[in-house]
Amino acid sequence: MSNLQRFTMVVFGLLLFFIIFPPNVNAQDGKEYKVGASTLYVRNAPASNAQIVGQLSAGDTVIAFDEQHGWVMTYYAGQEAWVASQFLVAEKQDTASAHSTASAATAQSANANIVVAANGVNLRTGPGTNHNIIGSASHGDTYKLVATKGDWHQIELDDGSTAWIAAWLTAPANGNQASTPAMATQTNQQSDNHAKRQSLAGFNIVIDAGHGGKDPGAIGPNGMKEKYLTLSTAQKVRDVLQSEGATVIMTRSGDQFISLDQRVQLSNSYHTSAFISLHYNAYPVLTVNGISTHYYSSSGPDMRLAQTIQSSLMQHVNMTNRGIRQSDYHVLRTNGDLAVLIELGFVTNPYDAAKIQTGNYQTEVARAIADGLKIYFN
Numbered sequence: 144m145s146n147l148q149r150f151t152m153v154v155f156g157l158l159l160f161f162i163i164f165p166p167n168v169n170a171q172d173g174k175e176y177k178v179g180a181s182t183l184y185v186r187n188a189p190a191s192n193a194q195i196v197g198q199l200s201a202g203d204t205v206i207a208f209d210e211q212h213g214w215v216m217t218y219y220a221g222q223e224a225w226v227a228s229q230f231l232v233a234e235k236q237d238t239a240s241a242h243s244t245a246s247a248a249t250a251q252s253a254n255a256n257i258v259v260a261a262n263g264v265n266l267r268t269g270p271g272t273n274h275n276i277i278g279s280a281s282h283g284d285t286y287k288l289v290a291t292k293g294d295w296h297q298i299e300l301d302d303g304s305t306a307w308i309a310a311w312l313t314a315p316a317n318g319n320q321a322s323t324p325a326m327a328t329q330t331n332q333q334s335d336n337h338a339k340r341q342s343l344a345g346f347n348i349v350i351d352a353g354h355g356g357k358d359p360g361a362i363g364p365n366g367m368k369e370k371y372l373t374l375s376t377a378q379k380v381r382d383v384l385q386s387e388g389a390t391v392i393m394t395r396s397g398d399q400f401i402s403l404d405q406r407v408q409l410s411n412s413y414h415t416s417a418f419i420s421l422h423y424n425a426y427p428v429l430t431v432n433g434i435s436t437h438y439y440s441s442s443g444p445d446m447r448l449a450q451t452i453q454s455s456l457m458q459h460v461n462m463t464n465r466g467i468r469q470s471d472y473h474v475l476r477t478n479g480d481l482a483v484l485i486e487l488g489f490v491t492n493p494y495d496a497a498k499i500q501t502g503n504y505q506t507e508v509a510r511a512i513a514d515g516l517k518i519y520f521n
């Protein structure tokens with residue numbers, strides 16, 4: 144979405160706030176959340192028509208004691224009170240998306256170990272992707288942590304020398320790896336598919352599900368949220384690409400907030416063959432519909448991949464063809480890898496909205512993207 148569209152949809156989203164309450168928080172007693180919306184009303188019962196007893200602001204902490212159908216119970220001015228959970232950000236989840244491993248490591252003793260949470264993670268001479276690559280680490284590799292600087296860990300290698308690794312691609316060695324935002328790379332099990340030719344074997348594809356966590360992306364008139372559509376579509380794309388032999392890296396595999404820079408850095412941390420960002424669109428004029436594929440560099444591989452994928456999509460799904468477009472999106476402009484961004488339909492258009500939420504549609508999208516990549520790379 145553009146900034147203007149985004150602004151429009153944020154206003155739209157606030158209106159919808161009162162009528163949509165998908166449960167997305169599983170509260171535990173005493174669990175802390177932060178308010179992720181600019182204003183969050185506190186009510187005396189878990190219902191949108193319940194009396195408002197107060198209001199919270201972005202960043203306020205909510206301690207949850209119960210959860211019911213999208214409402215979290217807390218205490219407000221000494222009284223039992225309820226807030227809609229959809230604009231709450233789990234403290235652990237929020238920090239996990241950006242700095243959890245760094246802060247977790249900071250809290251560890253000086254001789255803590257970290258474990259690498261993905262395959263092909265670059266080891267560098269310094270704390271940042273601008274530093275030279277001096278090696279590579281694999282999922283499950285364990286290193287002694289020497290220091291932490293920002294989002295980067297300095298680790299000790301077998302020969303006693305040190306290197307830097309992106310903290311968000313690691314987890315504490317004794318910690319819960321499930322909490323790491325780094326999506327473990329999942330290689331295809333080729334032994335199951337001897338007979339099938341795997342056209343994407345050897346290719347590393349980064350699949351970027353747009354938005355997530357406190358950033359819902361576009362919100363449709365019926366409450367459909369872009370962040371859920373992009374995630375479920377990304378999972379289907381991952382499955383199809385893996386069945387074709389590709390190694391797939393997901394920028395997120397759950398409902399987490401991941402910054403645009405982190406998405407690009409994740410891509411840059413791998414020998415990425417292609418970065419594909421998945422989005423759904425929104426527009427105030429509800430008749431606007433269809434699919435478009437976006438690229439940044441107007442000549443060369445990005446544009447060619449965009450064209451190949453857009454053509455493949457048009458063969459797989461019956462949607463309006465909005466063509467390919469040169470667009471100044473951050474994840475494309477700052478990305479050193481081959482990169483495209485696909486807008487897979489409009490949550491604001493009734494025809495598109497009915498289709499895009501179906502598994503059939505998202506599976507066809509996944510097949511179309513896989514076909515497009517196969518055509519491009521082979």
Ligand SMILES: [Zn+2]
Binds near residue numbers: 353354360361369424
């Ligand atoms: Zn989007």
